[in-house]
Amino acid sequence: MFPVLASEALLEVKDVKTYFYTTTGVVKAVDGVSFTLNKGEVLGIAGESGCGKSTLAYSIIRLVPPPGKIVSGEIYFEGRNVLKLSDESFRKEIRWKKISMVFQGAMNALNPVYTVGDQIAEVLILHKGLTKKEAYNKVYELLSLVGIDPKRAHSYPHELSGGMKQRVMIAMALALNPPLVIADEPTTALDVVVQAQIMNLLKKLQKELRMSIILITHDLSLIAEIADKVAILYAGKLVEYGTAKQIYYNPQHPYTKGLLASIPRLKGEITKLEWIPGVPPDLRFPPPGCRFEPRCKYRMPKCKEEPPIIEIEPGHYVACWLYAKK
Numbered sequence: 001m002f003p004v005l006a007s008e009a010l011l012e013v014k015d016v017k018t019y020f021y022t023t024t025g026v027v028k029a030v031d032g033v034s035f036t037l038n039k040g041e042v043l044g045i046a047g048e049s050g051c052g053k054s055t056l057a058y059s060i061i062r063l064v065p066p067p068g069k070i071v072s073g074e075i076y077f078e079g080r081n082v083l084k085l086s087d088e089s090f091r092k093e094i095r096w097k098k099i100s101m102v103f104q105g106a107m108n109a110l111n112p113v114y115t116v117g118d119q120i121a122e123v124l125i126l127h128k129g130l131t132k133k134e135a136y137n138k139v140y141e142l143l144s145l146v147g148i149d150p151k152r153a154h155s156y157p158h159e160l161s162g163g164m165k166q167r168v169m170i171a172m173a174l175a176l177n178p179p180l181v182i183a184d185e186p187t188t189a190l191d192v193v194v195q196a197q198i199m200n201l202l203k204k205l206q207k208e209l210r211m212s213i214i215l216i217t218h219d220l221s222l223i224a225e226i227a228d229k230v231a232i233l234y235a236g237k238l239v240e241y242g243t244a245k246q247i248y249y250n251p252q253h254p255y256t257k258g259l260l261a262s263i264p265r266l267k268g269e270i271t272k273l274e275w276i277p278g279v280p281p282d283l284r285f286p287p288p289g290c291r292f293e294p295r296c297k298y299r300m301p302k303c304k305e306e307p308p309i310i311e312i313e314p315g316h317y318v319a320c321w322l323y324a325k326k
């Protein structure tokens, strides 16, 4: 769907489908998603709650929880199809070392009975075989890298603010210096000032460490300043992809336009907030064709069929019948 120079590609996700086999039906949480992430790039993935963002992230790091399963597709990392690796090889060679993740809500999952230093050290001891002393030297380094006083290594999670706990989670994700970090809604539970600080931190780290980041959010406004590329996910499918500039200044898909119109403008005059009427479909019974069709004010009979993917300008793709040549 999104061709790039092969030499620059770090991650290629090709037509990945991940379904949850529940007792009440098959939830098609990720249903044919494809994109490419280049080395050193920040890709923002945005969409409403329930559209499959976390499931997509779990698919890439191969931690889809039961009753979920990656049913088809390919995921290439540094040119290797990592879905073909055994669980053990993936755990040894890829997870944390090559691809790490800051899980949604993870700051509240820090173990209350261990210091944060011990928890970061554990990653280093487990994966790199460092001694506790060696690991702690790295812990101090990592904490200062994420803007925390290294002395805080000896604090317990409850002694830290939400923003600091989230920085600890980021430090943990960086522990093995992976080329790709996936951050799933890393600032959702934080107030706006701290949200901005964490976003700035991610941007700074990305520049310093030259890593790639996939930044997942339900709030499109959050990633405007940090993402190079933006992908819009709706009901398990990508509907638009382009550079951040293309998506923010020249959105094409009616859903992307709706999402952008619903962002309150902090500067300038207050404009009426528009929201897209209706709710996203039940992913057990998604509508045939374009999944946004039932909510779309531009819908036409053709939209009952799968929309084509159209390159509207170089590198800017949209899955919508509106732009199909008659």
Ligand SMILES: Nc1ncnc2c1ncn2[C@@H]1O[C@H](COP(=O)(O)OP(=O)(O)O)[C@@H](O)[C@H]1O
Residues within 6 Å of the ligand: 020, 022, 027, 029, 047, 048, 049, 050, 051, 052, 053, 054, 055, 056, 065, 066, 067, 068, 283
């Ligand atoms: N463990 C699970 N069991 C069954 N359904 C799930 C599970 N996790 C997620 N889902 C369903 O998959 C869809 C996508 O969820 P998720 O990936 O968490 O979305 P997002 O992160 O965008 O909010 C939702 O319909 C959700 O109910």
Ligand SMILES: [Mg+2]
Residues within 6 Å of the ligand: 053, 054, 055, 104, 184, 185
């Ligand atoms: Mg999620």
